[in-house]
Amino acid sequence: MLRRFFAVAFCLGAILMCGCSDDDNITEPVDGIAPALITDLAAITPSATSITLTWTAPGDDGTIGKARQYDIRYSLTSISESNWDAATPVSNPLTPTVGGETETFEVTGLSPTTTYYFAVRTGDEVPNWSGLSNVASATTLLTGNWTIYDAAGSDLPSDTVNCMVLPSLDDRLFGTASGLAWLVGSDWTVYNAASSDIAGDDITALAVDSSGNVWIGTRTDGLSCFDGTAFTNYSDTNSALACNAIRGITVSATGDIWVGTGNCGLYRIQGDIWTPFNVGNSDMHADVVRSVAFDADGNLWIGYSLGGADRFDGSSFEHFDASDGFTSLGVTSILPLSEGDIWFGTENGAFLYSNGDWQSLNTSNSDLAANLVLAVAVDSSGDRWFATPSGLSRFNGTDWTTYTTGNSLLPDDAVKALGVDAFGNLWIGTEDGLAVFND
Numbered sequence: 001m002l003r004r005f006f007a008v009a010f011c012l013g014a015i016l017m018c019g020c021s022d023d024d025n026i027t028e029p030v031d032g033i034a035p036a037l038i039t040d041l042a043a044i045t046p047s048a049t050s051i052t053l054t055w056t057a058p059g060d061d062g063t064i065g066k067a068r069q070y071d072i073r074y075s076l077t078s079i080s081e082s083n084w085d086a087a088t089p090v091s092n093p094l095t096p097t098v099g100g101e102t103e104t105f106e107v108t109g110l111s112p113t114t115t116y117y118f119a120v121r122t123g124d125e126v127p128n129w130s131g132l133s134n135v136a137s138a139t140t141l142l143t144g145n146w147t148i149y150d151a152a153g154s155d156l157p158s159d160t161v162n163c164m165v166l167p168s169l170d171d172r173l174f175g176t177a178s179g180l181a182w183l184v185g186s187d188w189t190v191y192n193a194a195s196s197d198i199a200g201d202d203i204t205a206l207a208v209d210s211s212g213n214v215w216i217g218t219r220t221d222g223l224s225c226f227d228g229t230a231f232t233n234y235s236d237t238n239s240a241l242a243c244n245a246i247r248g249i250t251v252s253a254t255g256d257i258w259v260g261t262g263n264c265g266l267y268r269i270q271g272d273i274w275t276p277f278n279v280g281n282s283d284m285h286a287d288v289v290r291s292v293a294f295d296a297d298g299n300l301w302i303g304y305s306l307g308g309a310d311r312f313d314g315s316s317f318e319h320f321d322a323s324d325g326f327t328s329l330g331v332t333s334i335l336p337l338s339e340g341d342i343w344f345g346t347e348n349g350a351f352l353y354s355n356g357d358w359q360s361l362n363t364s365n366s367d368l369a370a371n372l373v374l375a376v377a378v379d380s381s382g383d384r385w386f387a388t389p390s391g392l393s394r395f396n397g398t399d400w401t402t403y404t405t406g407n408s409l410l411p412d413d414a415v416k417a418l419g420v421d422a423f424g425n426l427w428i429g430t431e432d433g434l435a436v437f438n439d
Helices: 002-019
Strands: 042-044 051-056 069-075 102-107 115-123 136-139 145-149 161-165 171-176 179-184 187-191 203-208 214-218 223-226 231-234 246-251 257-261 266-270 273-277 289-294 300-304 309-312 317-320 331-336 342-346 349-354 357-361 375-378 384-388 391-395 400-403 415-420 426-430 433-438
Touching (some): 051 115, 069 102, 161 415, 161 426, 171 203, 171 214, 171 415, 203 246, 214 246, 257 289, 300 331, 300 342, 331 375, 342 375, 342 384, 391 415
Parallel strands (some): 042 136
Antiparallel strands (some): 051 102, 115 136, 161 171, 171 179, 179 187, 203 214, 214 223, 223 231, 257 266, 266 273, 289 300, 300 309, 309 317, 331 342, 349 357, 375 384, 391 400, 415 426, 426 433
């Protein structure tokens, strides 16, 4: 009986053993394949405090599938295997997408004007980690807020902005190589030869008189006066103008219009009366005028393309040149200040005339970007701004900063015109668009 029991038990055990699945004893293979190496990491579109990274997503196993995680790090020195652990990991890195897709990630909280280096590792669910990606670097920009207008993205008729005048809180007028652009609030109106009776499209000088008339000087087509409705044009064929090259316009305290020309001297317009001033009928130094402006005392300053400047008190001309400590090269712009000081942009740096003395700023005695200074502006903080073909230089009385396309959102290094509006914004005309800047 006992022997029968054991026999039955043995058979039952055998049956049970035979009924067990082989799957119960199979061990899943371990994933030993790491995600592929990132080789196209790029650092782009820096701001003052951020840099954007782009790369192609690797897969989970090599280039196949979707990885689980990224480890994105940055450093002030180039990243390698030996210093990877010392690099700073970003917070909240993005989750990988499918291999082959483009990834974009913005690294924030960075310091201005600082070069950063970036590298990435990719991990799967194990995790298996990829090797170190290529190292990408970029430099953050100078601080400041920028708004950019250009012909492609706005109604600005040309990217070349030669001059400007900012007569009121909302009105801004810009002389461009392709017409007059009038910005009121956010609305643009363009006046050019195709859409209006303006004298010409290449505008080199602007002024607004006490009646609100806009006076417009052109490079080769004479002078226009726009009353908001109609243009009145003046040239060597219908007025006292002896030439059509207009280089500067200014308005006196009494409302007289003064026009400086490129080769036929100076004109005063009093209503319908034109009075010419030139080397033939006055003590003017030259007929090649490049800039004109009135100082706080009502004196007219005339800057010459061939160098030096005259001060006209209404009766006589007093000349200043290198022998007085001023420039012997062309005077491109004149900026009188309310306290009596006068800034001059020249082909030999910037000059300040203050209490009868001349001070100069140039590349040999300062950090001015270039000696050709096409315009000068002084903002509400007293900082001086200088337009040069090598960038926009700023001087706060102690330190210099130059804004370029490499360290800011300045649209072009060739800066031609400057103006400060009633809100304290700096308007910047360049060869490649218009910018508005504030801190």
